[in-house]
Amino acid sequence: MxxxxxxxxxxxxxxxxxxxxxxxxxxxxxxxxxxxxxxxxxxxxxxxxxxxxxxxxxxxxxxxxxxxxxxxxxxxxxxxxxxxxxxxxxxxxxxxxxxxxxxxxxxxxxxxxxxxxxxxxxxxxxxxxxxxxxxxxxxxxxxxxxxxxxxxxxxxxxxxxxxxxxxxxxxxxxxxxxxxxxxxxxxxxxxxxxxxxxxxxxxxxxxxxxxxxxxxxxxxxxxxxxxxxxxxxxxxxxxxxxxxxxxxxxxxxxxxxxxxxxxxxxxxxxxxxxxxxxxxxxxxxxxxxxxxxxxxxxxxxxxxxxxxxxxxxASGPDQAAAEPLPSDPNWSGGSVYTDVRQARVAAPADALWRIIEGVGGENGWYSFPLAWSVRGWLDRLTGGVGLRRGRRHPHRLLVGEALDFWRVEEIVPGELLRLRAEMRVPGRAWLELRAEPDGDRASRYSQRAVFVPRGLAGHAYWAAVSPFHTLVFGGMARNIAAGAERLAGSYPGTRTR
CATH class of the missing domain: 3.40.50.720 (NAD(P)-binding Rossmann-like Domain)
Known part of the structure; x- marks a missing residue:
């Protein structure tokens, strides 16, 4: 049939x-x-x-x-x-x-x-x-x-x-x-x-x-x-x-x-x-x-x-209405706020990727767990999805899957994970995590948070949370790099620098 x-x-x-x-x-x-x-x-x-x-x-x-x-x-x-x-x-x-x-x-x-x-x-x-x-x-x-x-x-x-x-x-x-x-x-x-x-x-x-x-x-x-x-x-x-x-x-x-x-x-x-x-x-x-x-x-x-x-x-905001990640800083003539972090990692890119693909759910977000939990609870209290959706599998992700209060928008195995926010915010938000080789048994971790505000409330929101970004996003970049180095150090016959 x-x-x-x-x-x-x-x-x-x-x-x-x-x-x-x-x-x-x-x-x-x-x-x-x-x-x-x-x-x-x-x-x-x-x-x-x-x-x-x-x-x-x-x-x-x-x-x-x-x-x-x-x-x-x-x-x-x-x-x-x-x-x-x-x-x-x-x-x-x-x-x-x-x-x-x-x-x-x-x-x-x-x-x-x-x-x-x-x-x-x-x-x-x-x-x-x-x-x-x-x-x-x-x-x-x-x-x-x-x-x-x-x-x-x-x-x-x-x-x-x-x-x-x-x-x-x-x-x-x-x-x-x-x-x-x-x-x-x-x-x-x-x-x-x-x-x-x-x-x-x-x-x-x-x-x-x-x-x-x-x-x-x-x-x-x-x-x-x-x-x-x-x-x-x-x-x-x-x-x-x-x-x-x-x-x-x-x-x-x-x-x-x-x-x-x-x-x-x-x-x-x-x-x-x-x-x-x-x-x-x-x-x-x-x-x-x-x-x-x-x-x-x-x-x-x-x-x-x-x-x-x-x-x-299948649950979440209307997928048909979801906008793609804006790559132009002057996208649609409006403001785009970003927070960019990078780190050189003394571990091969495959070890770094394993840590990246494992974020969220029971594995957590590698920085200030209390801040992530509070953000999740605030989202739930305002009718959002919160953090409890977790993840389907502890190590593997697929395009379209829910990941806590994010949705997997794009994944290039070994290279890129892009998440689109589904928490309640006055605008649209994305989080990109990248891994790329950088010399002999080393790699580079790149992390970019993108926020497109909606109205005055959106600009006020970004201004309010920006002071915490060093603690949350900075800590996330450092801890993901450290996690990859620990993972690489556990490989038989491997030494990290």
Whole structure:
């Protein structure tokens, strides 16, 4: 089959593509920026086309010759996401019908038993998108999943951090609502299987794992699987969904903009009302993956640094609106502030590069940890992403990945790492780290911070933080150089000068 995957840079889409390839399908990926798929392991096996669901004129080329179209995009966390998703689904439905697509497959959320008028905006929007696609005239399958358990998913990260960081906690009433979670491996199996469904199938299916649990039971069973002590939980009526989302945002890596719709989705019970999908795609031998096993698999992936995709890869400011790094000091006729640091390093460039590519996450930023932590907390308190997004892998980075409150904009292995800031600042900011050989077994480290202010507030911001740059950026340059020299000194038979 010839398949189109929208959302290939996202959590589910990035995992679905290699599984479709393994199943023998030809895959085309639709993305707003082809560069974001440049470094993924399967990049050479797919066709990548640039387009935007908000620009219907870009869709015919993406859908030309396609038989199965996977719709895996949403605007969760963005202002006005319901209208944005409604327009995108309408554009896609019309383009798919015009292109003669044989089937659309959409991954949505559960419809609450109490009725859609009581649903959260998140679930209401998901249901609306499903209806638009089902009414498109193209046979469509809508898979309705509640909480997805897998390494790197936003729901799993929320569960994980709440359970691991709080041995005792006061919780809202919704922790007693029933949920039927599903393992990400089962979601992907259903998505791949939908490519072979008969053309007559045009409907939604509930998909869920075998266990019906409350969120409280999920936390306690997570603790048991992870080898943690028993968690003490005290439910209260005081915490509304809004307050709960701020609480989740402070404790977990999931920012408020995403935590709020996720929390609101838990206010109603999310239990599968049917299992009709089994009539078309039978359960695997041994049955669907249980909650405990799904948690065990996810924790193993995290421990082995084998997390394929993370929620944060697709989360953040609008990537289409991101401006490239300005190289001209008089870029666009405006001001560009820079802070440039260089150091000669008594270590080969490959040792220096290993330190550069390892920055952030658990490895830290090599200077004044308290300052970085405070900046991260201030960002969280103002609704930003903060530092807790961390990194997917402790040693390797890919273009488009989130790295704490940065996003990897460019990476040239062994030479250049360019990060674009996603913290809340009155302007746009980048950080460039470079390594280059400099003589016999030595290298040169170059570091450049760039800030393009927005209005008077931007200029005031730069003036306020500039006095700290010697401490933060100067210390960072010195410590990265020292780290490379220590690393080089650990190589057998190597001496540093």
């Amino acid at each position: 010839r398949c189109l995957v929208t959302g290939a840079t996202g959590y589910i889409g990035g995992r679905l593509v290699p599984r479709l390839l393994a199943d023998g399908h030809a895959v085309r990926c639709l993305t707003r920026s082809a560069g974001r798929l440049r470094d993924v392991p399967w990049a050479g096996e797919v066709e990548v086309t640039e387009g935007d669901l908000s620009r219907p004129e870009t869709l015919p080329a993406a859908l030309a010759g396609i038989e199965i179209a996977y719709y895996l995009v949403h605007s969760l966390g963005q202002a006005g996401f319901e209208a944005t998703d409604r327009a995108a689904a309408t554009h896609f439905a019309a383009a798919a019908r015009a292109a003669g697509v044989r089937r659309i497959v959409y991954l949505g959320g559960p419809v609450p038993p109490t009725g859609e008028r009581h649903a959260s905006a998140h679930l209401r929007s998901r249901a609306e998108v499903g209806r638009i696609l089902l009414d498109s005239g193209v046979p469509t399958v809508v898979l309705r999943a509640a909480v997805i358990i897998g390494s790197g998913s936003a729901s799993f990260e929320m569960l994980r951090y709440l359970t691991e960081r709080l041995p005792a906690m006061v919780t809202p009433r919704w922790v007693h609502n029933r949920i039927q979670p599903i393992a990400v491996r089962d979601v992907l199996r259903y998505l791949v299987g939908c490519a072979t469904l008969p053309d007559r199938v045009n409907r939604g299916f509930d998909i869920a794992g075998p266990d019906v649990l409350t969120f409280l039971e999920m936390m306690r069973r997570y603790a048991a699987v992870a080898g943690l002590s028993h968690r003490v939980v005290l439910p209260t009526r005081v915490l509304s969904p809004g307050l709960s989302s701020y609480w989740v945002g402070l404790i977990t890596p999931v920012p408020n903009a995403i935590a709020r719709p996720l929390v609101e989705s838990l206010v109603q019970e999310a239990v599968a009302r049917e299992h009709d999908i089994a009539g078309y795609l039978p359960d695997p031998p041994g049955g669907l993956t249980g909650f405990d096993r799904a948690v065990e698999l996810a924790l193993t992936k995290i421990r082995d640094f084998d997390v394929e995709t993370r929620w944060s890869t």
